[in-house]
Amino acid sequence: xxxxxxxxxxxxxxxxxxxxxxxxxxxxxxxxxxxxxxxxxxxxxxxxxxxxxxxxxxxxxxxxxxxxxxxxxxxxxxxxxxxxxxxxxxxxxxxxxxxxxxxxxxxxxxxxxxxxxxxxxxxxxxxxxxxxxxxxxxxxxxxxxxxxxxxxxxxxxxxxxxxxxxxxxxxxxxxxxxxxxxxxxxxxxxxxxxxxxxxxxxxxxxxxxxxxxxxxxxxxxxxxxxxxxxxxxxxxxxxxxxxxxxxxxxxxxxxxxxxxxxxxxxxxxxxxxxxxxxxxxxxxxxxxxxxxxxxx
Numbered sequence: 001x002x003x004x005x006x007x008x009x010x011x012x013x014x015x016x017x018x019x020x021x022x023x024x025x026x027x028x029x030x031x032x033x034x035x036x037x038x039x040x041x042x043x044x045x046x047x048x049x050x051x052x053x054x055x056x057x058x059x060x061x062x063x064x065x066x067x068x069x070x071x072x073x074x075x076x077x078x079x080x081x082x083x084x085x086x087x088x089x090x091x092x093x094x095x096x097x098x099x100x101x102x103x104x105x106x107x108x109x110x111x112x113x114x115x116x117x118x119x120x121x122x123x124x125x126x127x128x129x130x131x132x133x134x135x136x137x138x139x140x141x142x143x144x145x146x147x148x149x150x151x152x153x154x155x156x157x158x159x160x161x162x163x164x165x166x167x168x169x170x171x172x173x174x175x176x177x178x179x180x181x182x183x184x185x186x187x188x189x190x191x192x193x194x195x196x197x198x199x200x201x202x203x204x205x206x207x208x209x210x211x212x213x214x215x216x217x218x219x220x221x222x223x224x225x226x227x228x229x230x231x232x233x234x235x236x237x238x239x240x241x242x243x244x245x246x247x248x249x250x251x252x253x254x255x256x257x258x259x260x261x262x263x264x265x266x267x268x269x270x271x272x273x274x275x276x277x278x279x280x281x282x283x284x285x286x287x288x289x290x291x292x293x294x295x296x
Contacts, residue, residue, distance in 0.1 A: 059101060059151040060084045064144055065125060071208075071215040074181060075130045075142045079150065082124030087152055091117050091126075093159030094188035095269070095295030098126075101151040102140045109137035112185040112269070112295060113155070116192040126152075129184035129215055160189055160293045165265035168195040171291070173264040176228070177248055177278050179207040182270030185295050187216055189267065196227030201259075207233040207248035207274065211241075249277045261286030267293045 066078035079100075081087045087098075091113060099108040113120070115127035132142040141150065165171040174196070178186045183206055196202045204223070208214040211234065220230050233244040233251040244251040248270075258264055264287050268275045279292055 057099075057153060059153060060087055061149050062087075062152050064146055064148050064150060066127075067142070067144060067146060070129055072212040073132050074213070074215050075132060077128045077130050077141065079126045079128070079152065080124065081120075081126055081152070084152070085124070087154055088120050088124055088126075090155040091120050092155075093117065093161070094192045095159030095185045095293075096155045096157045097185075097295070098155050099153040100137070100141065102137060102144065103149070105137050105140050107137055108153075109141065111138075112182075112188075114184040114187050116188045118192070129181050129187070131181040157295060159295055160185070160267055162189070162194045162265075162267075162293065164293065165291060166195070168198040171263055171265040172200040173258060173260070174199055174202045174267070175252075175264065175282075176202070176204040176267045177207075177252070177270065177274065178204065178268075179248055179270030179274050180213075181215070183216060185269055186267070187219065190223050190226065190228055193226070199227065201229075201257075202227055203229045203231055205231045205233055205244075205248045205252055207235065207251075207270070209236045210234050210238065248274050249281065252278065253281065256285070258285060258287070262288070265291045265293070269295055 060081075062079050062081050062084055064077065065080040066076060068076050070076040094116060095112065097110055097112040100111055101108045111128050111130065113126055114129045115123075115125070120126055130138050130142055132139050144150070165174060174194070176186060176189075186204065186206075190196070190204075206214070211217070211232075214232060214234075224230055231244060231251065233246065233248050234241055235245070235247060237243075237245050244254075261282075264282075266278070266282055266287060268278060275294065279289070282292065283289060
């Protein structure tokens with residue numbers, strides 16, 4: 001970019017009270033002009049450095065080992081990471097997630113891991129519950145086949161820090177809320193274990209449109225036997241449904257029954273409106289935000 005000094009009125013002798021007879025600009029005026037140029041150069045260098053940082057993300061090719069329907073618009077997807085032990089080892093806590101890329105799509109998808117860390121370590125396999133959303137990377141992923149190769153990053157995020165809700169005797173009430181595919185990391189939490197059987201009141205409010213869209217129903221019996229009471233909530237149930245109907249937050253308000261807010265822990269995952277409203281309801285009732293866990 002070039003700048004014409006003669007085009008700047010404040011450099012003209014007629015406009016400058018201390019101008020000399022010649023029109024050569026002083027060094028102070030030149031210094032006054034250079035900061036925008038220096039700023040422009042710094043901006044370009046910053047953008048270049050940012051691009052380099054983005055390009056340093058490590059992507060590891062891994063094959064799909066299983067892909068099958070889990071419910072309406074939801075798929076069970078397993079990815080073999082036995083040849084990438086560094087990725088499996090980076091998964092240490094339920095609620096963590098990673099990025100995944102599929103062929104012919106530059107935009108990655110963030111996926112919460114459904115299988116518990118110990119299972120991943122034993123099998124060398126990540127399991128996911130993926131919602132097929134039109135026009136998304138997830139839709140492309142759900143259209144792939146066993147043996148197709150995708151790319152993964154290392155595991156990210158802090159997950160659900162359930163140590164904050166321990167020992168279980170001090171947090172006898174643990175309320176878990178999930179909607180849609182948000183049940184994925186909740187499965188990991190429940191099957192990893194968090195001393196549910198040592199708590200007096202552990203409830204999972206699980207919201208879906210209808211039973212056809214509710215994944216993991218085949219696991220409910222095992223989850224119940226571990227000490228978790230399942231409360232399915234359907235927003236659009238059929239006429240045969242006799243359980244909780246409407247939104248998760250409304251179903252919870254109908255049966256709060258919190259004996260002591262100070263000894264109540266909460267885990268949230270799912271639709272933003274649900275998590276925000278549940279958080280508001282519970283904090284108004286005296287539950288500390290320090291005891292409300294989220295994975296994002």
